[in-house]
Amino acid sequence: MSGGLLDDVGAVPPALWRHLGAQLELTTPDLASLRVMYRRPRTLFQHQELARTTFGFRELTEAGAGRSCAWCAMSCRERVIANG
16 A cells, blocks of 8 residues: 555556456445445545544555655565566
8 A cells, every 4th residue: 555545446456346346256236336436535435544544544644655755666676686
């Protein structure tokens, strides 16, 4: 997770929804039903708050973003070295 919340369900590619559904062994909603559900901005906000509370998410700080970028760079370097 990037630590940020998506403002629009359209920002999540359908292929990602399908992949997540397959990984979690869940039926994924179609994009049209999500758009209808989140047409009311308050619903989206309530679901975001529920996710934050349930999973202990918090706002991404500048320091946290720096650590995330450093981890990604290190992980990429390791993968490049391992694959020659």
